Amino acid sequence: MARKRASRRRFLAAVLGASTVGLSGCGSDGDATTTPGDAGTATPRDTPTDTPTASATPTDTAEPTDTAEPTDTAEQTATATPDASSFASWPTFMRNDERWGHHPDATGPQEEVSADWTKQFDQDAVNATPVLADGTLYIGAGGAGDDDGSFHALNPVTGETKWSKDVAAPVTSAAAIDRGFAYFGTTDGVFYALNTDDGSVFWEWDLGSTEDFTAPAVVDRGVYVGSSGSPIYKFDALDGGLEWNQSTYGSITAPPVYADGTVYATSADQELYAVSDSGDLQWTVDLGGSANGVAHRDRRLFVTSENNRLTQVNVRGSTGWQISRRDAFAATPAVTAQRVFAGTRGGTLFAFDVGDGRELWRVTEPSGGVTAAPVVADGTVYVGARDGSVYAVTAETGDLKWSFATSNNIEAAAPVVAGGRVYIGSQDGTLYALGE
Structure with a gap:
């Protein structure tokens, strides 16, 4: 196992500058039934400690593959636009650790769009969701057909x-940006913390298996992340130590939620899990089908599952309402104060009332499944679909504003909306910046 640690100066600077990115919600009550880390299905090659020893190759000499100028595949058609530092911040998947997918201050295109610029990478697919923080856009590349990332x-x-x-392996999930570090995992079970100023490795953790990681939630010194191997992990954000793992009985494919001291995660074992930030299992809810995503807002959780259901659960684990449609709800839903937006494998985007689950509208324009998470900004819902197109519809009515065709499916990448643009990746290996 290779693990790297930052210099003492960098470490102390990070500690002194610590701040929390995520927006906290409210916690839950319940009886703990599992002790921290007692049933993890994957274990690191070495036992972690709070202060891991430095590797033979110090982090200071780690050299990212810098490309100071745009690559040949980047089309630079953007001209006079606001400075990037003023763009709305999306530092983690779906904007915050509660996975709202809603940014009330972001501005996006309302009329027909074209590609302001595109970026292609060495990998064949871009399945990861981009994130945006401090005027910089961060994106991982790689998919099932790629040998590296x-x-x-x-x-x-x-x-x-x-x-x-x-x-060494594809990066298929969003990063989280916090206190000058980018946290993300790869499909070969390696989790990274990179310095955002130059991409050098601050620390890394190797599970010694081929688990794929979800996007993480970073809160204070905790990094909470799910994996396809079934555990929820908590790493120390500043030294990379593994603090605990809570096993589920199925693959975790959607990013966990963090709200007020509790981590919520969905699993292919059909359960929604609530785990305290100390690793104690609080409660589980059986959803009746493989659970595909969860969002939290105002003490309510909104969960999608493979048995065609969208379920609202409160933070104590009690079901409020549940609706069913003809096809599976496939990804994390977006949630505003009044509405829940969720797509299905059959190619429909729905809007439901937050309070009672009543359907408000549906959009059936996509000819392929809506298996990526939608986001909401500037009165508009933006989402990609497996027909290769990006769609923008009015959040109030579901009326189609515009669509844009990429050259391949958009399977898992959610968009980011900021500075009048939509940023989204496609399985054609391209990141698109779409503007009017």
């Missing part, structure tokens, strides 16, 4: 590469 920091205005980092 990469991670990139880009200028969101021009598409210019600030730095790139090659990794």
Whole structure:
């Protein structure tokens, strides 16, 4: 196992500058039935400690594959636009650790769009969701057909590469940006913390297996992440130590939620899990089908599952309402104060009332499944579909505003909306910046 640690100066600077990115919600009550880390299905090659020893190759010498200028595949058609530092921040999957997928201050395109710029990587697919923080766009690359992966920091205005980092396996989930570090995992069971200024490795953890990681939630010094091997992991954000793992009985494919001291995660074992930030299991809810995603807002959880259901559960584990449609709800839903937006494998995007689950509208334009999470900004719902197109519909009515065709499916990548653009990846291996 290779693990790297930052210099003492970097470590102390990070501690002194610590701040929390995620928006906290409210916690839950319940009886703990499992002790921390007692049933993990994958264990690291070495036992972690709170202060891991430095590797033979110090982090200071780690060299990312820098590309100071845009690659040949980046089209620089953007001109006079706001400075990127003023763009709305999406530092983690679906904007915050509660996975709202809603940003009330973001601005996006309302009329027909074209590609302001595109970026292609060495990998054949871009399945990861981009994130945006401090004027920089971060994106991982790689898919099922790729032997390796990469991670990139880009200028969101021009598409210019600030730095790139090659990794041994695809990066298929979003990163989380916190206190100058980018946290993300790869499909070969390696989890990274990179310095956002140059892409050098701050620390890394190798599970010694081929587990794939979800996007993480980073809160204080905790990094909470699910994996296809079934555990929920908590790492120390500053030294990379594994604090605990809570096993489920199925693959975790959707990013966990963190709200007020509790981690909520969905599993292919059909359960929604509530785990305290100390690793104690609080409660589980049987959803009747493989659970595909969860979002939290105002003490309510909204959960999608493979048995065609969207379920609202409160933070104590009691079901409020449940609706069923003809096809499976396939990804994390987006939630505003009034509405829940969720797509199905059959190619329909729905809007439901938060309070009672009543259907408000549906959009059937996609000719392929809506298996990626939608987001909401500027009165508009933006989502990609397996027909290769990105759609923008009015959040109030579901009326189609525009669509844009990429060259392959959009299977798992949610968009980011900021600075009048939509940023989204496609399985054609391209990251698109779409603007009016």
